Amino acid sequence: MGKEINSIPDIIISRLPVYYQYLKRLQDSTKEYISSEELAELTGFSSSLIRKDLSYFGTFGRKSYGYDVFCLFQQLSIIMGFNYKKKIIIIGAGHLGQALAYNKGYRERGYQLISIFDKNPKLIGLVINDIEIRSINNLEEFMENNKINVAALTVPGGAAQKITDRLVAAGIKAIWDFTEVPLQVPDDVLLEEQLINEGLCKLSVKMNQIRINNSESAEDLNCEQK
Amino acid sequence: MGKEINSIPDIIISRLPVYYQYLKRLQDSTKEYISSEELAELTGFSSSLIRKDLSYFGTFGRKSYGYDVFCLFQQLSIIMGFNYKKKIIIIGAGHLGQALAYNKGYRERGYQLISIFDKNPKLIGLVINDIEIRSINNLEEFMENNKINVAALTVPGGAAQKITDRLVAAGIKAIWDFTEVPLQVPDDVLLEEQLINEGLCKLSVKMNQIRINNSESAEDLNCEQK
DNA sequence: GTGATATTGTTAAAAAAATAACATACTCTA
DNA sequence: TAGAGTATGTTATTTTTTTAACAATATCAC
Numbered sequence: 001m002g003k004e005i006n007s008i009p010d011i012i013i014s015r016l017p018v019y020y021q022y023l024k025r026l027q028d029s030t031k032e033y034i035s036s037e038e039l040a041e042l043t044g045f046s047s048s049l050i051r052k053d054l055s056y057f058g059t060f061g062r063k064s065y066g067y068d069v070f071c072l073f074q075q076l077s078i079i080m081g082f083n084y085k086k087k088i089i090i091i092g093a094g095h096l097g098q099a100l101a102y103n104k105g106y107r108e109r110g111y112q113l114i115s116i117f118d119k120n121p122k123l124i125g126l127v128i129n130d131i132e133i134r135s136i137n138n139l140e141e142f143m144e145n146n147k148i149n150v151a152a153l154t155v156p157g158g159a160a161q162k163i164t165d166r167l168v169a170a171g172i173k174a175i176w177d178f179t180e181v182p183l184q185v186p187d188d189v190l191l192e193e194q195l196i197n198e199g200l201c202k203l204s205v206k207m208n209q210i211r212i213n214n215s216e217s218a219e220d221l222n223c224e225q226k
Numbered sequence: 227m228g229k230e231i232n233s234i235p236d237i238i239i240s241r242l243p244v245y246y247q248y249l250k251r252l253q254d255s256t257k258e259y260i261s262s263e264e265l266a267e268l269t270g271f272s273s274s275l276i277r278k279d280l281s282y283f284g285t286f287g288r289k290s291y292g293y294d295v296f297c298l299f300q301q302l303s304i305i306m307g308f309n310y311k312k313k314i315i316i317i318g319a320g321h322l323g324q325a326l327a328y329n330k331g332y333r334e335r336g337y338q339l340i341s342i343f344d345k346n347p348k349l350i351g352l353v354i355n356d357i358e359i360r361s362i363n364n365l366e367e368f369m370e371n372n373k374i375n376v377a378a379l380t381v382p383g384g385a386a387q388k389i390t391d392r393l394v395a396a397g398i399k400a401i402w403d404f405t406e407v408p409l410q411v412p413d414d415v416l417l418e419e420q421l422i423n424e425g426l427c428k429l430s431v432k433m434n435q436i437r438i439n440n441s442e443s444a445e446d447l448n449c450e451q452k
Numbered sequence: 453g454t455g456a457t458a459t460t461g462t463t464a465a466a467a468a469a470a471t472a473a474c475a476t477a478c479t480c481t482a
Numbered sequence: 483t484a485g486a487g488t489a490t491g492t493t494a495t496t497t498t499t500t501t502a503a504c505a506a507t508a509t510c511a512c
Contacts, residue, residue: 007435009469013428014428016427017427020427021406021408021421022408025407025408035490036489036490037489046471046472047489048471048472049469049470049471051490052469052470059490059491061489063478063491064477064480064487064489064490065488067490080427080430080431081435082430084430084433084437086433098325099321099325101321102321105406105422106426109426109430111430149433150429173433174433176429180247182247182248190432190433192425192428192429194425195243195247196331197329197335198243199402199418200331200376202239203416204306204308204337205234205239205307206239207307207375207400207416208305208306209234237498261460262460263459274500274501274502274503275501277459277460277462281460281461287459287460287461289458289459289506290508291459291460291509292458292460293460
C-alpha cells in the first residue's frame with residue numbers, strides 16, 4: 001500500500017528530531033561547519049552512526065570540513081517534510097489541550113494550528129492564544145471546509161474512540177494521540193501515541209534499578225508469585 | 227558506578243509502559259488470563275518478543291493458560307518500581323506546567339506531586355489542583371526540608387540550565403525535562419528528555435514519505451545541495 | 453488415566469543495528 | 483605542488499534484537 005517501499009527505518013526516524021534539535025540551536029552560533037565527531041559529542045550517538053544515518057538520505061558533508069551547519073539543518077527540515085504546510089486541530093480544550101494551543105513548535109515544522117474543539121459550552125467561544133474554541137458539534141462541517149492533516153487528541157479516555165471514529169469518518173489521515181487509551185484506526189490512518197507518562201515510567205524503572213544495584217539484592221525482583 | 231550491573235536493556239524498558247497500559251485496561255474486564263498471542267494482537271509486538279521480554283524478569287505465565295491478568299499487572303508495577311513512593315515537583319507554572327499539575331498519572335506510578343515553583347509573582351500563591359504555586363526563591367529551602375526524587379522542568383529554554391544547576395546543587399537525582407534545550411547534568415543525575423514535539427516530527431516524516439511514495443518520485447529527496 | 457491441545461520458557465537462527473575500519477577526497481602549509 | 487592532516491561515505495565486522503522453533507508442562511475431554 002505504498003507504505004512498504006522507501007520506508008525509512010523507525011530507528012533512524014527516531015533520531016532525526018534529535019539531530020534537528022541540536023542543529024537548530026547551532027544556527028544562532030557562529031559555527032559554520034560541524035563534524036560528525038562533534039555532533040556525536042552533543043547528541044550522545046556515535047559519529048559513525050551519525051554519518052550512516054545521514055548517508056541514508058544523501059551526501060551532505062564536505063571532506064575534511066564536516067557538515068555545513070545551515071545546509072544540514074535545511075536538509076533535515078526537508079527530510080522531515082517541514083517544508084510542506086500542514087493544518088492541525090486540537091480536540092479537547094482541557095488543561096493539556098490548552099497547553100498544546102500555546103506550544104511554539106508548530107510553525108518551524110510546517111504546521112499551522114487552526115482550531116480547537118470542545119463539547120463544554122463554557123469553553124466554546126473562548127479564545128486561547130488567538131485560536132477560538134469551537135463546538136465539537138461543528139467538527140464535521142469545519143473539516144469539510146478546511147483540509148485538516150493532523151488532529152491532536154486530548155479528550156478524556158472515555159470519549160476517545162468515539163471522537164476518533166468521527167475524525168476518521170471526516171477523513172483525517174493522522175492523529176496525535178494524548179489519551180493513553182488504545183485506539184482503533186484503519187490501516188491508512190497514522191496514529192502517533194504520545195504517552196505523556198512514559199517519562200515517569202522510565203525514570204521510575206531506572207531509579208528502581210539504581211536502588212537494587214546499590215543494595216546489591218537483585219533477587220528481590222525475581223520473586224516467584226506462586 | 228552501579229549503573230552497569232543488572233541494567234535492563236533500554237529497548238525492553240521502552241516496551242514496559244506499553245504492556246502496563248494495556249494490562250491496566252484489562253483490569254476492568256472479566257478476562258482472567260491472557261496469552262502472549264492475545265497481548266501481541268493488542269500491543270503490536272510479536273508474541274515471541276513479549277514472552278522473551280517477560281522472561282527477562284522472571285516466570286509469570288501458566289502453561290496452556292497464559293498470564294494472570296491481575297498478577298502480571300502487579301508484577302509490571304513492581305518491575306517498574308511503582309510500589310516505591312517518589313516525590314515530584316514541577317518547576318515552571320506556565321501552561322505546560324499547569325497541565326502537568328492536573329495530570330492523573332502520578333499516583334498509580336508511585337509518584338506524589340507535592341509542589342510547583344515559578345518566579346512570576348502573579349502566579350505565586352495561586353492554587354492549582356490543590357497544589358500551591360511557590361516562589362522559585364524558596365526552592366533550595368523547600369528541597370532541604372522535603373526529599374524530592376524528581377523535578378519536572380517546564381521553564382522557558384533560556385532559564386533551563388540555570389534552574390537545572392540549582393536543582394542539581396540542591397541534590398536532585400532525576401529530571402523530567404520538557405524544555406527541548408540540551409541540558410548539562412552530572413553523570414549520576416537521570417535526565418529524561420520529553421521532546422513534546424517529537425510526535426509532530428514523526429508524523430511529518432511519515433506523511434512526507436507517503437506523499438513521496440504516492441507520487442513515485444523518490445529522487446526529489448536526494449537532491450544534491452551543491 | 454490417556455491422548456489431543458494449548459501455551460509457556462528457552463534455545464537456535466535470522467535479521468537488524470551499531471561499531472570499527474578504511475579508502476577516498478579535500479584542505480592547508482610550506 | 484608535494485605531503486601531512488582531516489573527515490567523509492562506505493564496506494566489513496561485531497553486537498544486539500527479533501523471530502522462529504520446539505521441548506516441557508499443564509489442561510481438558512472423554
